[in-house]
Amino acid sequence: MIKRDLYKDIKDHLFQKEITLITGPRQAGKTTLMQLLKEDLDRRGERTLFLNLDIEADSYFFSSQQRLLKKIELEIGKERGFVFIDEVQRKENAGLFFKGIYDMNLPYKFIMSGSGSMELKEKIHESLVGRKRVFELNTISFHEFVNFKTGYRYTSNLRDFFELDKEKTLILLWEYLNFGGYPRLVTEDREIEKRSVIDEIYSSYLEKDISFFLNVGKIEAFKNLIRMLSSGAGQIVNYSGLANATGLSIATLKNYLFYAESTYVIKRLQPYFVNKKKEITKSPKVYFYDIGLRNYCSGVFGNLGNMEKDGFAFENMVFNILRDRLRYTGSSIRFWRTKDRAEVDFVITKGNEVIPIEVKYMKLKSPQVTRSLSQFIKKHNPKRALIVNIGYRGSKRYNSTTVDFLPFYDLIFMNRFE
Numbered sequence: 001m002i003k004r005d006l007y008k009d010i011k012d013h014l015f016q017k018e019i020t021l022i023t024g025p026r027q028a029g030k031t032t033l034m035q036l037l038k039e040d041l042d043r044r045g046e047r048t049l050f051l052n053l054d055i056e057a058d059s060y061f062f063s064s065q066q067r068l069l070k071k072i073e074l075e076i077g078k079e080r081g082f083v084f085i086d087e088v089q090r091k092e093n094a095g096l097f098f099k100g101i102y103d104m105n106l107p108y109k110f111i112m113s114g115s116g117s118m119e120l121k122e123k124i125h126e127s128l129v130g131r132k133r134v135f136e137l138n139t140i141s142f143h144e145f146v147n148f149k150t151g152y153r154y155t156s157n158l159r160d161f162f163e164l165d166k167e168k169t170l171i172l173l174w175e176y177l178n179f180g181g182y183p184r185l186v187t188e189d190r191e192i193e194k195r196s197v198i199d200e201i202y203s204s205y206l207e208k209d210i211s212f213f214l215n216v217g218k219i220e221a222f223k224n225l226i227r228m229l230s231s232g233a234g235q236i237v238n239y240s241g242l243a244n245a246t247g248l249s250i251a252t253l254k255n256y257l258f259y260a261e262s263t264y265v266i267k268r269l270q271p272y273f274v275n276k277k278k279e280i281t282k283s284p285k286v287y288f289y290d291i292g293l294r295n296y297c298s299g300v301f302g303n304l305g306n307m308e309k310d311g312f313a314f315e316n317m318v319f320n321i322l323r324d325r326l327r328y329t330g331s332s333i334r335f336w337r338t339k340d341r342a343e344v345d346f347v348i349t350k351g352n353e354v355i356p357i358e359v360k361y362m363k364l365k366s367p368q369v370t371r372s373l374s375q376f377i378k379k380h381n382p383k384r385a386l387i388v389n390i391g392y393r394g395s396k397r398y399n400s401t402t403v404d405f406l407p408f409y410d411l412i413f414m415n416r417f418e
Contacts, residue, residue, distance in 0.1 A: 002140060002148045004140075007037075011040065014109065017109070018132055019128060020111040021124070022112070023115075024137035025290060026204060026205050032183070035050070048081065048084065049084065052086040053087040054086065065101055069106070082109045083111070089115060098128065138264070140182070140183060140186050142176055142317060142409075143158060146172050159413055178302050180293060180294070180295065184197045194302065206222070216256070218248070224245070225242060226260060226265065226266075227297050230288065230296075233288055233316055234286075235286075236337065257286075264289050265288065267288075267289060268285070269334065269335055270284050270334055270335075271335055271337060272347040272354070278338055278339055288316055291313050291320075294313070311361040315361070318346075318359045318388055322346060325411060325412075331349065332348070336376055344376045345359045353382075354380055356385045358373050360387060360388065360390075361389075367394045377398055378399065384404065385403045387404070
């Protein structure tokens with residue numbers, strides 16, 4: 001069993017009145033997490049009920065609010081109880097349906113999960129404003145992966161493990177960069193089975209989220225778009241080029257990008273700019289929620305072998321770490337690029353403070369500041385800049401900026417980026 005960091009946060013929320021809504025990529029482990037929560041409540045003597053809208057016999061109870069409440073009362077009674085509902089996006093008008101039940105002020109706590117279809121993100125979120133708290137469960141993070149692979153021997157001193165066993169750390173890094181973090185892939189040892197699993201995950205995503213829920217008719221064009229994005233992960237999106245290559249109109253292309261982002265496949269990163277004449281202001285970059293899916297779509301799954309492909313995967317992983325560390329901090333992540341092609345991979349912004357971050361998939365031996373980073377420092381004069389790499393740690397002053405060189409795993413343990 002892979003231990004998830006989000007488990008404790010959700011467990012702490014179980015006794016709050018708000019609906020607990022767990023979202024995230026398909027097959028990221030939402031159902032397993034809910035089952036673990038239910039088992040814990042059962043051990044504590046609480047009354048629980050688990051319903052899954054993917055199961056026909058369960059979906060019968062959702063034909064009306066009255067029928068569902070009768071089922072809950074039959075199983076739990078009229079006292080406090082916990083109702084788990086999986087695949088909630090399958091319920092039409094789910095937001096209004098559960099809003100009505102919530103507003104009855106019944107003694108039932110609802111814990112719901114669903115994949116990131118538009119039905120879930122739009123209607124449920126809009127209807128349940130002020131009545132829910134959303135928890136986003138992504139695929140396995142790198143540190144969750146390492147903890148699992150090392151049998152949880154170093155959970156309390158994982159940083160020491162990274163520092164002392166650098167060879168093992170790099171082996172685990174290579175495995176993670178190749179196969180990503182879908183739970184079924186992490187627990188499967190044989191590569192042939194990993195390929196079968198990732199193929200099933202992607203096919204299920206196309207069939208259920210894209211075709212069924214979103215009614216996307218041009219599935220092949222959508223697949224081609226995802227493939228091209230995966231090959232250029234971390235690069236600036238060229239809308240015209242992608243439209244021409246996929247045969248889609250610009251409007252349809254942007255809709256498809258929105259669908260891919262809403263279903264937790266890609267994440268668009270917007271540019272940071274101050275000078276509109278010299279800096280990119282509109283075109284985003286794209287990263288993937290899961291590196292393994294990105295590799296599968298680009299044809300390098302389990303077969304990373306050159307620094308360029310490895311570097312894209314590494315940069316994508318760093319982005320995912322940063323996004324996780326900055327959640328709920330009020331900070332945002334952007335990137336910076338000038339029209340003469342100077343570029344900084346990430347720029348963290350909070351108020352008027354900025355921290356540029358360069359990512360280098362290499363073992364640095366000395367504190368060298370790149371041309372692009374030096375240009376950013378000269379233009380924006382940040383107090384601090386970071387260069388994230390494989391294993392070098394150090395610092396130097398550049399003008400009035402402190403440039404810190406950090407091994408990538410240091411980011412996992414950083415509470416602040418100020």
